[in-house]
Amino acid sequence: xxxxxxxxxxxxxxxxxxxxxxxxxxxxxxxxxxxxxxxxxxxxxxxxxxxxxxxxxxxxxxxxxxxxxxxxxxxxxxxxxxxxxxxxxxxxxxxxxxxxxxxxxxxxxxxxxxxxxxxxxxxxxxxxxxxxxxxxxxxxxxxxxxxxxxxxxxxxxxxxxxxxxxxxxxxxxxxxxxxxxxxxxxxxxxxxxxxxxxxxxxxxxxxxxxxxxxxxx
Amino acid sequence: xxxxxxxxxxxxxxxxxxxxxxxxxxxxxxxxxxxxxxxxxxxxxxxxxxxxxxxxxxxxxxxxxxxxxxxxxxxxxxxxxxxxxxxxxxxxxxxxxxxxxxxxxxxxxxxxxxxxxxxxxxxxxxxxxxxxxxxxxxxxxxxxxxxxxxxxxxxxxxxxxxxxxxxxxxxxxxxxxxxxxxxxxxxxxxxxxxxxxxxxxxxxxxxxxxxxxxxxx
Numbered sequence: 049x050x051x052x053x054x055x056x057x058x059x060x061x062x063x064x065x066x067x068x069x070x071x072x073x074x075x076x077x078x079x080x081x082x083x084x085x086x087x088x089x090x091x092x093x094x095x096x097x098x099x100x101x102x103x104x105x106x107x108x109x110x111x112x113x114x115x116x117x118x119x120x121x122x123x124x125x126x127x128x129x130x131x132x133x134x135x136x137x138x139x140x141x142x143x144x145x146x147x148x149x150x151x152x153x154x155x156x157x158x159x160x161x162x163x164x165x166x167x168x169x170x171x172x173x174x175x176x177x178x179x180x181x182x183x184x185x186x187x188x189x190x191x192x193x194x195x196x197x198x199x200x201x202x203x204x205x206x207x208x209x210x211x212x213x214x215x216x217x218x219x220x221x222x223x224x225x226x227x228x229x230x231x232x233x234x235x236x237x238x239x240x241x242x243x244x245x246x247x248x249x250x251x252x253x254x255x256x257x258x259x260x261x262x263x264x265x
Numbered sequence: 266x267x268x269x270x271x272x273x274x275x276x277x278x279x280x281x282x283x284x285x286x287x288x289x290x291x292x293x294x295x296x297x298x299x300x301x302x303x304x305x306x307x308x309x310x311x312x313x314x315x316x317x318x319x320x321x322x323x324x325x326x327x328x329x330x331x332x333x334x335x336x337x338x339x340x341x342x343x344x345x346x347x348x349x350x351x352x353x354x355x356x357x358x359x360x361x362x363x364x365x366x367x368x369x370x371x372x373x374x375x376x377x378x379x380x381x382x383x384x385x386x387x388x389x390x391x392x393x394x395x396x397x398x399x400x401x402x403x404x405x406x407x408x409x410x411x412x413x414x415x416x417x418x419x420x421x422x423x424x425x426x427x428x429x430x431x432x433x434x435x436x437x438x439x440x441x442x443x444x445x446x447x448x449x450x451x452x453x454x455x456x457x458x459x460x461x462x463x464x465x466x467x468x469x470x471x472x473x474x475x476x477x478x479x480x481x482x
Contacts, residue, residue: 151456153375153376154375157374157375157459158370158371158374158375158462159370193481193482194481194482197481198479198481201463229467229470230470231466231467231470232466232469232470236466238462239368239462239463239465239466240463242374242459242460242462242463243459243460243463245375245455245456245459246418246456246457246459246460248456249448249449249453249456250446250448250480252449253446253447253448253449254482258482259480259481259482260480260481261478261479261480261481262415262478262479262480262481263467263476263477263478263479264410264411264414264415264476264477264478264479265410265411265471265475265476
Protein backbone atom coordinates (compact mmCIF):
# COMPACT_ATOMS: atom_id res chain seq x y z
CA UNK A 49 0.00 0.00 0.00
CA UNK A 50 1.08 3.62 -0.54
CA UNK A 51 1.28 5.49 2.74
CA UNK A 52 1.89 9.17 3.39
CA UNK A 53 3.40 10.38 6.64
CA UNK A 54 2.97 13.98 7.69
CA UNK A 55 5.91 14.94 9.90
CA UNK A 56 9.60 14.03 10.05
CA UNK A 57 10.03 13.62 13.83
CA UNK A 58 10.76 10.45 15.76
CA UNK A 59 7.14 9.27 15.54
CA UNK A 60 6.84 9.67 11.77
CA UNK A 61 10.27 8.18 11.30
CA UNK A 62 9.54 5.12 13.45
CA UNK A 63 6.13 4.46 11.91
CA UNK A 64 7.47 5.00 8.38
CA UNK A 65 10.36 2.59 8.89
CA UNK A 66 8.06 -0.07 10.35
CA UNK A 67 5.74 0.22 7.34
CA UNK A 68 8.63 -0.05 4.88
CA UNK A 69 9.74 -3.26 6.56
CA UNK A 70 6.30 -4.66 5.86
CA UNK A 71 6.68 -3.90 2.16
CA UNK A 72 4.65 -0.68 1.94
CA UNK A 73 5.74 2.31 -0.10
CA UNK A 74 6.09 5.27 2.23
CA UNK A 75 6.50 8.97 1.47
CA UNK A 76 7.52 11.25 4.30
CA UNK A 77 6.04 14.71 3.88
CA UNK A 78 7.38 17.91 5.37
CA UNK A 79 7.05 21.67 5.08
CA UNK A 80 10.07 21.75 2.78
CA UNK A 81 10.15 19.01 0.09
CA UNK A 82 13.93 18.82 0.59
CA UNK A 83 13.79 18.45 4.39
CA UNK A 84 17.11 17.10 5.70
CA UNK A 85 15.63 14.73 8.28
CA UNK A 86 13.39 13.20 5.61
CA UNK A 87 16.36 12.94 3.22
CA UNK A 88 18.41 11.12 5.87
CA UNK A 89 15.49 8.77 6.50
CA UNK A 90 15.11 8.01 2.77
CA UNK A 91 18.86 7.40 2.49
CA UNK A 92 18.97 4.81 5.31
CA UNK A 93 15.96 2.95 3.92
CA UNK A 94 15.17 1.07 0.76
CA UNK A 95 13.84 2.27 -2.56
CA UNK A 96 10.26 2.14 -1.29
CA UNK A 97 11.02 5.22 0.86
CA UNK A 98 10.57 8.69 -0.59
CA UNK A 99 10.15 12.26 0.56
CA UNK A 100 8.14 15.28 -0.54
CA UNK A 101 6.05 18.20 0.64
CA UNK A 102 3.02 17.68 2.87
CA UNK A 103 0.95 18.02 -0.29
CA UNK A 104 3.06 15.41 -2.11
CA UNK A 105 2.61 12.96 0.77
CA UNK A 106 -1.14 13.61 0.79
CA UNK A 107 -1.34 12.90 -2.96
CA UNK A 108 0.86 9.80 -2.64
CA UNK A 109 -0.78 8.08 0.31
CA UNK A 110 -3.84 5.89 0.22
CA UNK A 111 -3.67 6.17 4.01
CA UNK A 112 -2.11 9.16 5.77
CA UNK A 113 -0.54 9.27 9.25
CA UNK A 114 -0.61 12.64 11.00
CA UNK A 115 2.63 12.56 12.98
CA UNK A 116 3.08 16.32 13.23
CA UNK A 117 3.26 18.08 16.56
CA UNK A 118 -0.26 18.87 17.70
CA UNK A 119 0.37 22.61 17.57
CA UNK A 120 1.10 22.37 13.82
CA UNK A 121 -1.46 19.73 12.83
CA UNK A 122 -4.27 21.99 11.64
CA UNK A 123 -1.93 24.19 9.63
CA UNK A 124 -0.24 21.17 8.01
CA UNK A 125 -3.48 19.41 7.15
CA UNK A 126 -4.82 22.67 5.70
CA UNK A 127 -1.79 22.74 3.36
CA UNK A 128 -2.52 19.23 2.17
CA UNK A 129 -6.31 19.25 2.43
CA UNK A 130 -7.13 19.47 -1.28
CA UNK A 131 -5.54 16.09 -1.78
CA UNK A 132 -6.95 14.34 1.26
CA UNK A 133 -10.67 14.20 0.50
CA UNK A 134 -12.08 10.71 1.10
CA UNK A 135 -8.80 9.40 2.51
CA UNK A 136 -8.16 7.91 5.92
CA UNK A 137 -6.05 10.07 8.22
CA UNK A 138 -4.71 8.23 11.26
CA UNK A 139 -4.28 11.00 13.82
CA UNK A 140 -1.41 10.13 16.16
CA UNK A 141 -0.92 13.71 17.35
CA UNK A 142 -1.74 15.23 20.73
CA UNK A 143 -2.56 18.83 21.65
CA UNK A 144 0.43 19.20 23.96
CA UNK A 145 1.46 22.66 25.11
CA UNK A 146 5.04 22.67 26.43
CA UNK A 147 5.23 26.48 26.64
CA UNK A 148 5.25 26.37 30.45
CA UNK A 149 7.70 23.46 30.66
CA UNK A 150 7.14 19.91 31.92
CA UNK A 151 4.66 18.43 32.36
CA UNK A 152 2.79 20.03 29.45
CA UNK A 153 -0.87 21.02 29.49
CA UNK A 154 -3.30 20.45 26.60
CA UNK A 155 -4.14 23.38 24.31
CA UNK A 156 -7.44 21.71 23.42
CA UNK A 157 -9.17 19.57 26.02
CA UNK A 158 -12.19 18.56 28.03
CA UNK A 159 -15.05 19.78 25.81
CA UNK A 160 -13.16 19.28 22.57
CA UNK A 161 -10.07 17.49 21.23
CA UNK A 162 -7.57 17.75 18.43
CA UNK A 163 -9.00 14.67 16.70
CA UNK A 164 -12.50 16.07 16.47
CA UNK A 165 -11.22 19.56 15.59
CA UNK A 166 -9.44 18.04 12.58
CA UNK A 167 -12.55 16.04 11.63
CA UNK A 168 -14.83 19.08 11.95
CA UNK A 169 -12.50 21.32 9.95
CA UNK A 170 -11.98 18.72 7.21
CA UNK A 171 -15.28 16.83 6.94
CA UNK A 172 -14.20 14.99 3.75
CA UNK A 173 -11.37 13.33 5.63
CA UNK A 174 -11.94 10.04 7.47
CA UNK A 175 -10.16 10.81 10.73
CA UNK A 176 -9.30 7.80 12.89
CA UNK A 177 -7.72 8.71 16.22
CA UNK A 178 -5.28 5.99 17.24
CA UNK A 179 -1.78 5.35 18.62
CA UNK A 180 -1.71 8.67 20.49
CA UNK A 181 -1.51 7.12 23.97
CA UNK A 182 1.87 5.40 23.88
CA UNK A 183 5.46 5.80 22.73
CA UNK A 184 6.32 5.13 19.10
CA UNK A 185 8.62 2.25 20.06
CA UNK A 186 5.65 0.40 21.56
CA UNK A 187 3.23 1.52 18.82
CA UNK A 188 5.03 -0.43 16.14
CA UNK A 189 6.03 -3.42 18.29
CA UNK A 190 3.60 -3.97 21.16
CA UNK A 191 5.24 -7.30 22.04
CA UNK A 192 8.24 -5.51 23.56
CA UNK A 193 6.22 -5.14 26.76
CA UNK A 194 3.98 -7.65 28.55
CA UNK A 195 3.84 -10.00 25.58
CA UNK A 196 1.77 -7.39 23.74
CA UNK A 197 -1.11 -7.67 26.19
CA UNK A 198 -2.04 -4.05 26.67
CA UNK A 199 -4.48 -1.75 24.93
CA UNK A 200 -4.91 0.67 22.09
CA UNK A 201 -7.88 3.00 21.92
CA UNK A 202 -9.38 3.89 18.58
CA UNK A 203 -12.22 6.20 17.59
CA UNK A 204 -13.65 7.80 14.48
CA UNK A 205 -16.90 8.39 12.63
CA UNK A 206 -16.31 6.03 9.69
CA UNK A 207 -16.73 2.38 10.62
CA UNK A 208 -15.02 1.00 7.49
CA UNK A 209 -12.08 3.34 8.00
CA UNK A 210 -11.68 2.05 11.57
CA UNK A 211 -11.82 -1.55 10.33
CA UNK A 212 -9.08 -0.82 7.81
CA UNK A 213 -6.92 0.86 10.48
CA UNK A 214 -7.40 -2.05 12.88
CA UNK A 215 -6.31 -4.41 10.09
CA UNK A 216 -3.18 -2.33 9.45
CA UNK A 217 -2.36 -2.16 13.18
CA UNK A 218 -2.68 -5.94 13.34
CA UNK A 219 -0.88 -6.86 10.11
CA UNK A 220 1.90 -4.29 10.16
CA UNK A 221 2.52 -3.50 13.83
CA UNK A 222 1.46 -6.79 15.44
CA UNK A 223 -1.42 -5.59 17.60
CA UNK A 224 -3.81 -8.33 18.70
CA UNK A 225 -7.20 -7.14 17.50
CA UNK A 226 -8.80 -8.05 20.84
CA UNK A 227 -6.52 -5.47 22.47
CA UNK A 228 -7.82 -2.62 20.30
CA UNK A 229 -10.78 -0.92 21.97
CA UNK A 230 -13.16 1.01 19.70
CA UNK A 231 -14.60 3.87 21.76
CA UNK A 232 -17.05 5.05 19.10
CA UNK A 233 -17.13 8.32 17.17
CA UNK A 234 -14.38 10.92 16.95
CA UNK A 235 -15.60 12.93 19.96
CA UNK A 236 -14.12 10.12 22.06
CA UNK A 237 -10.69 11.51 21.18
CA UNK A 238 -11.37 13.73 24.22
CA UNK A 239 -10.95 10.64 26.35
CA UNK A 240 -7.73 9.40 24.81
CA UNK A 241 -6.02 12.77 24.46
CA UNK A 242 -6.78 13.57 28.10
CA UNK A 243 -4.77 10.61 29.37
CA UNK A 244 -1.59 12.21 28.04
CA UNK A 245 -1.13 14.27 31.22
CA UNK A 246 -1.04 10.99 33.17
CA UNK A 247 1.14 9.28 30.56
CA UNK A 248 3.72 12.06 30.80
CA UNK A 249 3.72 11.93 34.62
CA UNK A 250 4.27 8.17 34.52
CA UNK A 251 7.11 8.75 32.04
CA UNK A 252 8.63 11.21 34.54
CA UNK A 253 8.27 8.71 37.42
CA UNK A 254 9.62 5.70 35.48
CA UNK A 255 12.30 7.58 33.56
CA UNK A 256 11.45 5.73 30.35
CA UNK A 257 8.63 5.31 27.85
CA UNK A 258 8.48 1.52 27.75
CA UNK A 259 4.99 1.17 29.16
CA UNK A 260 1.38 1.33 28.09
CA UNK A 261 -2.11 1.37 29.52
CA UNK A 262 -3.84 -1.95 29.88
CA UNK A 263 -7.44 -2.23 30.94
CA UNK A 264 -7.59 -4.96 33.57
CA UNK A 265 -10.99 -6.68 33.65
CA UNK B 266 -8.71 3.87 63.92
CA UNK B 267 -11.43 6.52 63.85
CA UNK B 268 -12.38 7.43 60.30
CA UNK B 269 -14.69 10.17 59.05
CA UNK B 270 -16.43 9.88 55.70
CA UNK B 271 -17.77 12.98 53.99
CA UNK B 272 -20.70 11.96 51.80
CA UNK B 273 -23.45 9.35 51.98
CA UNK B 274 -23.46 8.13 48.38
CA UNK B 275 -22.45 4.72 47.09
CA UNK B 276 -18.73 5.52 47.32
CA UNK B 277 -18.84 6.68 50.96
CA UNK B 278 -21.14 3.81 51.85
CA UNK B 279 -18.90 1.17 50.24
CA UNK B 280 -15.67 2.55 51.70
CA UNK B 281 -17.26 2.99 55.15
CA UNK B 282 -18.58 -0.56 55.22
CA UNK B 283 -15.21 -1.99 54.15
CA UNK B 284 -13.46 -0.06 56.94
CA UNK B 285 -15.97 -1.26 59.55
CA UNK B 286 -15.28 -4.85 58.51
CA UNK B 287 -11.63 -4.25 59.28
CA UNK B 288 -12.50 -3.10 62.80
CA UNK B 289 -12.33 0.65 62.35
CA UNK B 290 -14.83 3.07 63.88
CA UNK B 291 -16.48 5.00 61.08
CA UNK B 292 -18.68 8.09 61.18
CA UNK B 293 -20.56 9.03 58.03
CA UNK B 294 -20.98 12.79 57.76
CA UNK B 295 -23.65 14.58 55.79
CA UNK B 296 -25.22 18.01 55.41
CA UNK B 297 -27.98 17.02 57.80
CA UNK B 298 -26.82 15.13 60.93
CA UNK B 299 -29.99 13.01 60.66
CA UNK B 300 -29.53 12.11 57.00
CA UNK B 301 -31.70 9.10 56.10
CA UNK B 302 -29.14 7.34 53.92
CA UNK B 303 -26.57 7.61 56.70
CA UNK B 304 -29.13 6.35 59.23
CA UNK B 305 -29.89 3.32 57.05
CA UNK B 306 -26.18 2.62 56.72
CA UNK B 307 -25.64 2.83 60.50
CA UNK B 308 -28.62 0.53 61.06
CA UNK B 309 -27.33 -2.22 58.77
CA UNK B 310 -23.88 -2.11 60.30
CA UNK B 311 -22.40 -2.77 63.73
CA UNK B 312 -21.98 -0.48 66.70
CA UNK B 313 -18.75 0.91 65.30
CA UNK B 314 -20.80 2.78 62.69
CA UNK B 315 -22.17 6.22 63.46
CA UNK B 316 -23.50 9.29 61.68
CA UNK B 317 -23.30 13.04 62.13
CA UNK B 318 -22.85 16.33 60.34
CA UNK B 319 -19.86 16.98 58.08
CA UNK B 320 -18.36 18.85 61.03
CA UNK B 321 -19.00 15.90 63.39
CA UNK B 322 -17.27 13.51 60.98
CA UNK B 323 -14.33 15.90 60.67
CA UNK B 324 -13.96 16.06 64.48
CA UNK B 325 -14.38 12.28 64.82
CA UNK B 326 -11.96 11.08 62.13
CA UNK B 327 -8.23 10.72 62.45
CA UNK B 328 -8.33 10.22 58.69
CA UNK B 329 -11.07 11.69 56.50
CA UNK B 330 -12.34 10.40 53.14
CA UNK B 331 -13.84 12.99 50.81
CA UNK B 332 -16.55 10.99 49.04
CA UNK B 333 -18.75 13.93 48.15
CA UNK B 334 -19.63 14.74 44.57
CA UNK B 335 -16.89 16.95 43.14
CA UNK B 336 -19.27 19.85 42.62
CA UNK B 337 -19.97 19.94 46.38
CA UNK B 338 -16.50 19.13 47.72
CA UNK B 339 -15.18 22.65 48.35
CA UNK B 340 -18.40 23.74 50.05
CA UNK B 341 -18.49 20.61 52.26
CA UNK B 342 -14.84 20.86 53.27
CA UNK B 343 -15.35 24.55 54.05
CA UNK B 344 -18.12 23.55 56.48
CA UNK B 345 -15.83 21.12 58.24
CA UNK B 346 -12.52 22.95 57.79
CA UNK B 347 -12.09 24.21 61.37
CA UNK B 348 -11.83 20.62 62.53
CA UNK B 349 -9.62 19.29 59.79
CA UNK B 350 -6.33 21.12 60.38
CA UNK B 351 -3.38 18.72 60.35
CA UNK B 352 -5.53 15.74 59.35
CA UNK B 353 -5.19 13.55 56.28
CA UNK B 354 -7.97 13.94 53.75
CA UNK B 355 -8.11 11.19 51.13
CA UNK B 356 -9.71 12.87 48.16
CA UNK B 357 -11.68 10.31 46.16
CA UNK B 358 -13.79 12.91 44.36
CA UNK B 359 -13.67 14.01 40.73
CA UNK B 360 -14.68 17.33 39.14
CA UNK B 361 -17.36 15.76 36.94
CA UNK B 362 -19.90 18.00 35.24
CA UNK B 363 -22.94 16.03 34.10
CA UNK B 364 -24.95 19.16 33.23
CA UNK B 365 -24.73 18.37 29.50
CA UNK B 366 -25.43 14.65 29.92
CA UNK B 367 -23.17 11.66 29.30
CA UNK B 368 -20.27 11.54 29.03
CA UNK B 369 -19.55 14.33 31.52
CA UNK B 370 -16.85 16.96 31.12
CA UNK B 371 -14.59 18.18 33.95
CA UNK B 372 -15.40 21.50 35.64
CA UNK B 373 -11.75 21.86 36.66
CA UNK B 374 -9.07 20.40 34.41
CA UNK B 375 -5.84 20.65 32.45
CA UNK B 376 -4.06 23.51 34.29
CA UNK B 377 -5.61 22.72 37.66
CA UNK B 378 -7.49 19.92 39.44
CA UNK B 379 -9.93 19.41 42.27
CA UNK B 380 -7.27 17.81 44.47
CA UNK B 381 -4.91 20.77 44.28
CA UNK B 382 -7.76 23.26 44.56
CA UNK B 383 -8.73 21.64 47.88
CA UNK B 384 -5.07 21.61 49.03
CA UNK B 385 -4.58 25.27 48.05
CA UNK B 386 -7.78 26.39 49.73
CA UNK B 387 -7.09 24.42 52.93
CA UNK B 388 -3.30 24.46 53.37
CA UNK B 389 -3.50 22.93 56.88
CA UNK B 390 -5.06 19.79 55.46
CA UNK B 391 -2.88 16.93 54.21
CA UNK B 392 -4.64 16.14 50.95
CA UNK B 393 -3.83 12.77 49.41
CA UNK B 394 -5.49 12.17 46.04
CA UNK B 395 -6.23 8.48 45.65
CA UNK B 396 -8.89 5.98 44.56
CA UNK B 397 -10.50 8.44 42.12
CA UNK B 398 -9.75 6.40 39.00
CA UNK B 399 -11.86 3.28 39.56
CA UNK B 400 -15.25 2.08 40.79
CA UNK B 401 -15.82 1.74 44.52
CA UNK B 402 -16.38 -2.01 44.21
CA UNK B 403 -12.83 -2.42 42.91
CA UNK B 404 -11.39 0.21 45.30
CA UNK B 405 -12.14 -1.86 48.37
CA UNK B 406 -11.44 -5.28 46.83
CA UNK B 407 -8.92 -5.06 43.98
CA UNK B 408 -8.67 -8.86 43.79
CA UNK B 409 -12.10 -9.08 42.13
CA UNK B 410 -10.36 -8.34 38.82
CA UNK B 411 -7.10 -9.72 37.39
CA UNK B 412 -5.97 -11.12 40.74
CA UNK B 413 -5.52 -7.55 42.01
CA UNK B 414 -2.77 -6.83 39.50
CA UNK B 415 -3.70 -3.36 38.33
CA UNK B 416 -2.79 0.09 39.50
CA UNK B 417 -3.73 2.87 41.86
CA UNK B 418 -2.29 6.36 41.45
CA UNK B 419 -1.58 8.45 44.51
CA UNK B 420 -0.27 11.99 44.93
CA UNK B 421 0.03 14.61 47.64
CA UNK B 422 2.50 17.04 49.20
CA UNK B 423 3.00 15.26 52.54
CA UNK B 424 5.21 12.18 52.25
CA UNK B 425 4.25 10.73 55.65
CA UNK B 426 0.56 11.20 54.86
CA UNK B 427 1.00 9.27 51.62
CA UNK B 428 2.82 6.47 53.47
CA UNK B 429 -0.04 6.20 55.95
CA UNK B 430 -2.62 6.11 53.14
CA UNK B 431 -0.66 3.43 51.27
CA UNK B 432 -0.58 1.38 54.49
CA UNK B 433 -4.35 1.75 54.88
CA UNK B 434 -4.98 0.83 51.23
CA UNK B 435 -2.85 -2.29 51.73
CA UNK B 436 -4.12 -3.37 55.15
CA UNK B 437 -7.79 -2.54 54.79
CA UNK B 438 -8.55 -2.83 51.07
CA UNK B 439 -5.94 -5.40 50.03
CA UNK B 440 -3.91 -3.37 47.55
CA UNK B 441 -0.45 -4.74 46.84
CA UNK B 442 1.88 -1.83 47.64
CA UNK B 443 3.87 -2.42 44.46
CA UNK B 444 0.71 -1.63 42.50
CA UNK B 445 0.33 1.82 44.06
CA UNK B 446 2.16 4.43 41.96
CA UNK B 447 3.19 7.64 43.74
CA UNK B 448 3.15 10.42 41.13
CA UNK B 449 4.55 13.11 43.42
CA UNK B 450 2.94 16.29 44.74
CA UNK B 451 -0.73 17.18 44.62
CA UNK B 452 -0.51 18.97 41.24
CA UNK B 453 -0.34 15.47 39.75
CA UNK B 454 -4.04 15.13 40.52
CA UNK B 455 -4.40 16.81 37.12
CA UNK B 456 -3.13 13.60 35.59
CA UNK B 457 -5.41 11.23 37.47
CA UNK B 458 -8.57 13.34 37.29
CA UNK B 459 -8.14 13.74 33.54
CA UNK B 460 -8.36 10.01 32.90
CA UNK B 461 -11.97 10.05 34.08
CA UNK B 462 -13.24 11.02 30.60
CA UNK B 463 -11.62 7.82 29.28
CA UNK B 464 -12.80 5.75 32.27
CA UNK B 465 -16.39 6.83 31.64
CA UNK B 466 -16.15 6.04 27.92
CA UNK B 467 -14.80 2.58 28.72
CA UNK B 468 -17.67 2.13 31.17
CA UNK B 469 -20.08 3.03 28.36
CA UNK B 470 -18.41 0.56 25.95
CA UNK B 471 -18.21 -2.33 28.47
CA UNK B 472 -21.56 -1.68 30.16
CA UNK B 473 -20.05 -2.26 33.59
CA UNK B 474 -17.50 -0.79 35.99
CA UNK B 475 -15.53 -3.94 36.77
CA UNK B 476 -12.25 -2.79 35.27
CA UNK B 477 -9.25 -0.69 36.13
CA UNK B 478 -6.16 0.79 34.57
CA UNK B 479 -3.01 -1.27 34.71
CA UNK B 480 0.32 0.07 33.54
CA UNK B 481 1.92 -2.66 31.45
CA UNK B 482 5.72 -2.46 31.50
